[in-house]
Amino acid sequence: MNLLSNPDRPSEYVPQNITVIGAGAWGSAIAFLLNQNHHQVQIWSRQSEVPLSAMVADSDVIISAVSIKGVRAIATQLQTANLRPDVILVSATKGLEPATLATPSQIWRSLLPVYPLVVLSGPNLSKEIMAGQPTATVVASEHPHAAQLVQNIFASRNFRVYTNPDPIGVELGGTLKNVIAIAVGACDGLNLGTNAKSALITRSLIEIIRVGVFFGAQPETFWGLSGLGDLLATCNSSLSRNYQVGYAIAQGKSLEAAIASTVGTAEGVNTAHVLMEICDRAQISVPVSRYVHRLLRGEITLQQAVEGLMDRDLKAESLQEHS
Numbered sequence: 001m002n003l004l005s006n007p008d009r010p011s012e013y014v015p016q017n018i019t020v021i022g023a024g025a026w027g028s029a030i031a032f033l034l035n036q037n038h039h040q041v042q043i044w045s046r047q048s049e050v051p052l053s054a055m056v057a058d059s060d061v062i063i064s065a066v067s068i069k070g071v072r073a074i075a076t077q078l079q080t081a082n083l084r085p086d087v088i089l090v091s092a093t094k095g096l097e098p099a100t101l102a103t104p105s106q107i108w109r110s111l112l113p114v115y116p117l118v119v120l121s122g123p124n125l126s127k128e129i130m131a132g133q134p135t136a137t138v139v140a141s142e143h144p145h146a147a148q149l150v151q152n153i154f155a156s157r158n159f160r161v162y163t164n165p166d167p168i169g170v171e172l173g174g175t176l177k178n179v180i181a182i183a184v185g186a187c188d189g190l191n192l193g194t195n196a197k198s199a200l201i202t203r204s205l206i207e208i209i210r211v212g213v214f215f216g217a218q219p220e221t222f223w224g225l226s227g228l229g230d231l232l233a234t235c236n237s238s239l240s241r242n243y244q245v246g247y248a249i250a251q252g253k254s255l256e257a258a259i260a261s262t263v264g265t266a267e268g269v270n271t272a273h274v275l276m277e278i279c280d281r282a283q284i285s286v287p288v289s290r291y292v293h294r295l296l297r298g299e300i301t302l303q304q305a306v307e308g309l310m311d312r313d314l315k316a317e318s319l320q321e322h323s
């Protein structure tokens with residue numbers, strides 16, 4: 001059945017098969033939500049005995065929830081798989097690829113351009129979702145019917161899903177806040193107070209928007225769940241792995257020890273490096289992210305980062321600031 005052929009289908013329409021790629025924290029939470037909605041869900045990971053190409057053969061929807069380092073390998077495998085012609089691809093990764101500076105959706109689009117792609121992102125701490133706590137998210141696509149279909153398959157009493165027509169904006173909100181969560185974790189680890197934390201979060205949102213606009217995103221997207229919403233969630237929760245890394249560094253741990261003490265992937269560490277390359281090339285002013293980057297590279301101490309941010313030239317509170 002062509003899932004896109006009937007835009008007027010009833011909202012309770014249930015696809016036959018969904019494959020979730022990635023059995024980490026996020027892939028497991030996604031599968032949990034879909035199982036609750038009685039879909040036929042299968043999870044594939046590198047440990048699976050069934051080849052990916054065999055598992056996806058009958059899938060109506062394929063959801064990728066692997067970390068950024070796995071995205072290209074997975075999309076490349078799917079290029080030679082015998083996919084349904086009407087399959088919908090969903091990208092749930094929050095990261096940037098070092099070799100190409102690409103976002104996950106840019107990788108998916110370049111390798112599998114013929115299939116509608118939906119980006120799923122929002123304030124979605126997996127442990128809260130697995131505990132059945134109320135959560136909202138965003139599904140964004142240039143194909144409105146694909147976004148609506150993904151909205152319908154996920155929506156439940158505990159999981160409220162909004163559509164959005166700006167996939168790159170939705171994706172970058174979720175990706176770039178990981179760098180900021182490291183800064184805010186460090187801020188909390190140093191007990192710098194609520195004023196400092198609010199200033200960090202608010203000024204960081206401005207720099208996330210600057211980068212987003214460079215990528216062609218709509219500024220208003222970043223005021224929504226996938227921007228401000230995810231920034232607030234990740235910067236206010238010790239469940240966030242990125243926050244945990246910043247907090248551990250403030251406790252005196254090395255970056256290596258901070259990463260080792262964090263269960264799961266903290267994408268913000270890699271994202272900080274890729275983001276700096278993008279911002280250096282495009283001359284985008286991102287002072288908070290830049291100090292996080294210098295801290296992670298061991299170029300400055302945390303105390304120097306705090307002083308450096310506070311000592312910068314005085315300026316107007318403007319979005320249009322350049323370096």
Ligand SMILES: NC(=O)C1=CN([C@@H]2O[C@H](COP(=O)(O)OP(=O)(O)OC[C@H]3O[C@@H](n4cnc5c(N)ncnc54)[C@H](OP(=O)(O)O)[C@@H]3O)[C@@H](O)[C@H]2O)C=CC1
Nearest residue numbers: 022023024025026046066067069070093094125126264265
């Ligand atoms: N956890 C959360 O609350 C949320 C996470 N995200 C994002 O989802 C992504 C995954 O996060 P999360 O599940 O938490 O991380 P985990 O560390 O728990 O899991 C990482 C997943 O990526 C897979 N993976 C890593 N490298 C490769 C590779 N080279 N090829 C194939 N698969 C690979 C792992 O497979 P394997 O087990 O075989 O190593 C595993 O399934 C990240 O981008 C994260 O930012 C987004 C929203 C919420």
Ligand SMILES: O=C(CO)COP(=O)(O)O
Nearest residue numbers: 122123124125240241242
């Ligand atoms: O993206 C997330 C919540 O929306 C998860 O954040 P962490 O990757 O920092 O745990």
